[in-house]
Amino acid sequence: MWDRIIECVPNISEGRRREVAEAIAHAADGPGCKVIDLSMDPDHNRSVITIVGKPSSLADGVLALAKKASELIDLNVHRGEHPRMGAVDVIPFIPVRGVTMADCVDLSRRVGERIAEDLGIPVYLYEESATSDERRNLATIRKGEFEGFPEKIAKPQWRPDFGSAKIHPTAGVVAVGAREFLIAYNIDLATSDLSVAKEIARAVRYSSGGLRYVKALGFPLAEKGIVQVSMNLTNFKKTPILRVFELVKREAEHRGVMVIGSEIVGTVPRAALYDVARMALQVRGFSDNLILEERIEDAHAEDALSEDR
Amino acid sequence: MWDRIIECVPNISEGRRREVAEAIAHAADGPGCKVIDLSMDPDHNRSVITIVGKPSSLADGVLALAKKASELIDLNVHRGEHPRMGAVDVIPFIPVRGVTMADCVDLSRRVGERIAEDLGIPVYLYEESATSDERRNLATIRKGEFEGFPEKIAKPQWRPDFGSAKIHPTAGVVAVGAREFLIAYNIDLATSDLSVAKEIARAVRYSSGGLRYVKALGFPLAEKGIVQVSMNLTNFKKTPILRVFELVKREAEHRGVMVIGSEIVGTVPRAALYDVARMALQVRGFSDNLILEERIEDAHAEDALSEDR
Numbered sequence: 001m002w003d004r005i006i007e008c009v010p011n012i013s014e015g016r017r018r019e020v021a022e023a024i025a026h027a028a029d030g031p032g033c034k035v036i037d038l039s040m041d042p043d044h045n046r047s048v049i050t051i052v053g054k055p056s057s058l059a060d061g062v063l064a065l066a067k068k069a070s071e072l073i074d075l076n077v078h079r080g081e082h083p084r085m086g087a088v089d090v091i092p093f094i095p096v097r098g099v100t101m102a103d104c105v106d107l108s109r110r111v112g113e114r115i116a117e118d119l120g121i122p123v124y125l126y127e128e129s130a131t132s133d134e135r136r137n138l139a140t141i142r143k144g145e146f147e148g149f150p151e152k153i154a155k156p157q158w159r160p161d162f163g164s165a166k167i168h169p170t171a172g173v174v175a176v177g178a179r180e181f182l183i184a185y186n187i188d189l190a191t192s193d194l195s196v197a198k199e200i201a202r203a204v205r206y207s208s209g210g211l212r213y214v215k216a217l218g219f220p221l222a223e224k225g226i227v228q229v230s231m232n233l234t235n236f237k238k239t240p241i242l243r244v245f246e247l248v249k250r251e252a253e254h255r256g257v258m259v260i261g262s263e264i265v266g267t268v269p270r271a272a273l274y275d276v277a278r279m280a281l282q283v284r285g286f287s288d289n290l291i292l293e294e295r296i297e298d299a300h301a302e303d304a305l306s307e308d309r
Numbered sequence: 310m311w312d313r314i315i316e317c318v319p320n321i322s323e324g325r326r327r328e329v330a331e332a333i334a335h336a337a338d339g340p341g342c343k344v345i346d347l348s349m350d351p352d353h354n355r356s357v358i359t360i361v362g363k364p365s366s367l368a369d370g371v372l373a374l375a376k377k378a379s380e381l382i383d384l385n386v387h388r389g390e391h392p393r394m395g396a397v398d399v400i401p402f403i404p405v406r407g408v409t410m411a412d413c414v415d416l417s418r419r420v421g422e423r424i425a426e427d428l429g430i431p432v433y434l435y436e437e438s439a440t441s442d443e444r445r446n447l448a449t450i451r452k453g454e455f456e457g458f459p460e461k462i463a464k465p466q467w468r469p470d471f472g473s474a475k476i477h478p479t480a481g482v483v484a485v486g487a488r489e490f491l492i493a494y495n496i497d498l499a500t501s502d503l504s505v506a507k508e509i510a511r512a513v514r515y516s517s518g519g520l521r522y523v524k525a526l527g528f529p530l531a532e533k534g535i536v537q538v539s540m541n542l543t544n545f546k547k548t549p550i551l552r553v554f555e556l557v558k559r560e561a562e563h564r565g566v567m568v569i570g571s572e573i574v575g576t577v578p579r580a581a582l583y584d585v586a587r588m589a590l591q592v593r594g595f596s597d598n599l600i601l602e603e604r605i606e607d608a609h610a611e612d613a614l615s616e617d618r
């Protein structure tokens with residue numbers, strides 16, 4: 001039915017009032033545009049909303065969501081551990097099927113322009129949509145947060161990509177962009193020693209010498225009495241999950257610690273799991289054509305075609 | 310579109326004349342019933358045809374295929390390495406989606422009855438459809454082959470399940486049944502020593518003390534100068550692929566030999582690959598709900614529903 005699919009994962013600055021988060025998330029629902037996940041985090045007072053849709057339908061859905069967030073969230077009274085600068089804090093678009101990264105960049109720019117014009121919220125384009133290298137990194141844009149932005153936005157080098165150099169009084173500013181699919185992946189270690197998780201996080205993450213598309217932190221899981229390496233895999237095509245798992249496991253072994261298990265948070269694309277199977281089994285000549293269900297879908301399509309005639 | 314899917318994998322006694330094999334295979338094509346693969350083997354003079362379809366449509370397709378095979382193949386002039394007893398030699402039905410093994414057994418019996426009545430070919434029910442333990446094993450039924458069957462079929466204990474105790478003069482007899490999905494899986498070893506492949510095959514296969522749902526043989530790959538452990542995995546849910554791979558790899562290591570790679574012949578169900586990924590990554594709480602595309606399909610369905618209203 002949907003030949004072309006883009007995913008959008010808006011992060012909003014509300015993670016405690018369920019009815020508010022749900023009202024904002026489902027403002028995006030409409031024909032060709034569906035909310036498939038809402039993850040609320042009370043500590044961070046922040047929610048992650050996952051939307052999928054046809055490129056032609058997604059812009060209206062995301063705009064409706066941003067409008068609802070600007071009506072229901074006032075950043076002047078918002079408190080939470082996670083850095084934030086807007087009611088809708090960040091809106092990334094991710095290519096899923098039948099679309100390119102360039103399509104997502106285009107869409108992010110159109111949505112950004114409309115957010116500025118229709119809602120009066122200044123917009124920064126980030127990651128693949130960024131208009132300068134300085135604006136690729138979300139953390140750099142967000143530095144100073146909501147409270148510091150009235151001053152920051154007035155500086156010439158921080159003039160927004162869309163909208164005036166003046167923050168929205170309650171909704172702040174928003175970053176809109178395009179990026180690859182992000183896999184949130186955690187590995188649990190059979191130790192209560194937090195320093196082991198932190199050392200391994202440092203060993204595997206890009207920022208301190210590790211794998212190019214890995215962000216990692218060490219956390220304690222107090223209830224279970226163990227520790228966890230918590231990761232974002234920002235490009236599973238270039239840094240595959242199994243390679244990350246194997247590296248963490250070896251680093252743990254070097255410290256006399258076993259891996260208890262791992263956890264995928266949110267969703268993972270099929271292609272990433274096929275890659276794990278292909279690598280673990282050393283399969284030569286792997287292609288989607290080997291997969292029974294892919295063949296069946298082709299047969300479906302052929303059958304539907306013959307019914308149309 | 311197709312909520313319930315059964316796979317059918319007829320083996321026919323023709324692996325050399327492409328136009329004949331194709332004519333027989335595509336006799337099965339029709340609304341709700343599609344041929345998705347045809348693998349010809351000239352040495353065995355045998356072809357494997359893969360069909361998927363709705364339970365309600367599959368019987369007609371398979372019957373048309375059996376009829377065409379009985380018209381175009383004369384077993385009196387057939388030569389090939391593989392044992393065979395019929396023009397269509399064996400017709401297994403496999404549950405794929407929204408159906409049970411019992412549904413496949415029912416279908417196999419209905420198809421068997423029609424093959425005997427409409428085409429005059431005696432039918433033996435085998436595997437899950439067998440009417441006695443003695444008839445579960447295809448090799449036991451087939452023993453004696455086409456040439457020996459006029460005598461065998463006359464014995465009271467080998468009276469066919471459907472049809473008279475007299476073979477079809479050119480098409481012989483056929484086994485029809487239901488079974489689990491079979492994965493054809495080969496592992497290449499970095500040695501030219503055939504005895505290593507044969508020893509490992511003996512170590513991993515059920516018949517000589519190995520894993521319950523593994524059949525295995527050692528083969529030389531003359532052109533490459535290496536050897537191969539060639540396997541049929543007859544129940545990937547109970548004997549998962551990764552466990553088989555790891556066992557073969559360890560057995561090879563014990564003999565100082567590396568695994569070069571592996572090969573999936575034909576198709577493999579998605580669930581079998583998800584299992585590999587889950588095991589290789591030690592994922593806790595794995596479910597299909599973690600997979601992006603599954604969520605998208607749900608969103609599709611919801612969207613289609615709202616369009617209907």
